[in-house]
Structures are given as structure tokens and as C-alpha cells.
Amino acid sequence: MIETKGLTKRFGDIVAVDHIDAAIRDGSVFGLIGTNGAGKSTFLRMLSGILKPDEGTVSIDGTEVYENMEVKSRFFYISDDQYFFSNATPAEMMTFYRTVYPGFDRERFHHLMKSFDLDERRKINTFSKGMKKQVSVICGVCAGTDYLFCDETFDGLDPVMRQTVKSIFVGDMEERNLTPIIASHNLRELEDICDHVGLLHKGGILLSRDLEDMKLNIHKLQCVLLPGTEPEDMKELDIMKIERRGSLCTLTVRGSREAIESAAASYHPVFAELIPLTLEEIFISETEVVGYDIKKLVL
Secondary structure, eight states, rough: OEEEEEEEEEETTTTEEEEEEEEEEEEEEEEEEETSSSSSSHHHHTTTTSSOSSEEEETTTEEHHHHTTHHHHTTTESSSSOOOOOOOOOOHHHHHHHHHHHTOOOOOOHHHHTTTTOOOOOOGGGHHHHHHHHHHHHHHHHHHHHHHEEEEETTTTHHHHHHHHHHHHHHHHHHHOEEEEESSOOHHHHHOSSSSEEEEEEEEEEEEEEEHHHHEEEEEEEEEOOOOOOGGGOSSSEEEEEEEETTEEEEEEEEEHHHHHHHHHTTTTEEEEEOOOOOOHHHHHHHHHOOHHHHHHOO
16 A cells, blocks of 8 residues: 655745645555646655655555665656657667566567557657657556556547556456556546546645545536525535526535435425536536636636
């Protein structure tokens, strides 16, 4: 299990990561989402031991990560900015990674390179952004590590390739209990693969929760109320947001489905229906609560 306690990183006067406590359990897909500049990449770089925390610790199974080569051999980091040795080919990168990761699967590497239609003897600096990302993913899964840290891994991949990479991750989770930690702006990409989601904002963590629990605890209530009744009158509901379109009101509400339906029914609405939120809608709702509101950004 990966655990952070009071994890903090500053760059001058900027607090990029602010006292984060988190636990990432093995065998699950942890999705790291957040606003621009929320600290996702900085958080991943501290998890991987690239950056030293100013305060707090990062540990895997109780052992701190920073400057610990034995622990670092248990994870592979795929950065958003692809880095390879100058003029290196995929085959040469494989040779290097085999010296770092003793369990690197050479046969699988050759198989995946062929399946992805990538020339392992061609210089990587001649590859497109998407092709470079594919090489990183192939090296990552072939390294045979317990953890895979992915920063915007699906960015630059076409739809077919994104689904292929997800399938590879799922297969490795089933076969060898791989634990991917994926930071992404593309919430729809994470929604169909993540088990647990951590939401970062301004360096701090707003919430860390199982995705299914999150979806079960926040809903959209579409309703047409009786004349004289306003959404603000529905005090039994924990309303986060109210939208009106004519007589139709759309409320974003916290709570269980049963509790919301019961409270809404007590007002005898003309019409009422509960709709589950997408991960993107949950993200917008949670960040609006702390002031990251689209209306404030465009007005």
C-alpha cells in the first residue's frame, strides 16, 4: 500500500502540494483528478521519489520512497513529458530498463511493439507524441512492477489505443495485482477504469473516495414543484446547486438516493426524477463549493 502523511511541496512562495494524507490500496485503479495547477504532477513526482517533500513522507508498505532504490524498483513512472535518451531506439530503452527492473519481460516487449506496429529499431525522436506515449506504456507494463504511475497517460492516444491500454492495465491487475495511479484532466477516460478517486484543488485534497460511493452520495434531482414552493424551501435536502429552466428545477444534492427521494416526496412535486452524476459533473460540483466556479471564470 502507498501512504502519504502530511505531504507538502513548495516552489518559492507557491505551495504546490499542501499537507496531503492519502492511502492507495493495492490492486485498485486510483484516479487523481484536479483543477489546473492543483498539484497532480507534483504529487506523482513525490510518489516516485523524483522530488523530495519539504514536509511529510511517502512510503510503500511502510518504507519511505525517496532515495531508496529497492523501493523504487517496485514502480514505473510514465511522465506527461516523454523522456528518452538522446537518439535512443525502443530496443535500447528496453536494454536500459532491464538493468533497472530485473523482472522486465523482454518477450512481452517484443510482442507488444509488434502488436502496436512500432519499429523498435527506429529512433524514438522521430516518433509522434502518441507513438512515444505507446512506447512508455509498453515499457511500463513490461517492467513487471507492482505500481504504475501515469501522468496524463491517455493524452495523445487515439480512441482505439486508449481502450487497448486500458485493457492491458485491467489484464495486469487481474494477473499480477498491478496498481495503476493515473492523473488526468480527462475525467471521462477515468470514469470507466477507476475504483477510487482523489480530487485535488490548490495543492490540497478535497476528497478521496471510492468512485461508486461517490456516485451514490451525490445526485441530480430534476423536479417541477407545486406553485408557491421554491427549491430553497426544501430544507431537508443538502442542496449544492440549483438550476432553473422555466418550471423545471435541477438540483445537485448530497445524500443517499432513498433519503433524497423521501425528502422530495414530502413536498408533493408535480414531477421528480433522480439522475446519477458523471465523474465530470461531480468534479464541477465539488470544486464549485470551494470557489472554482465556471461563471466566475468567464464573467
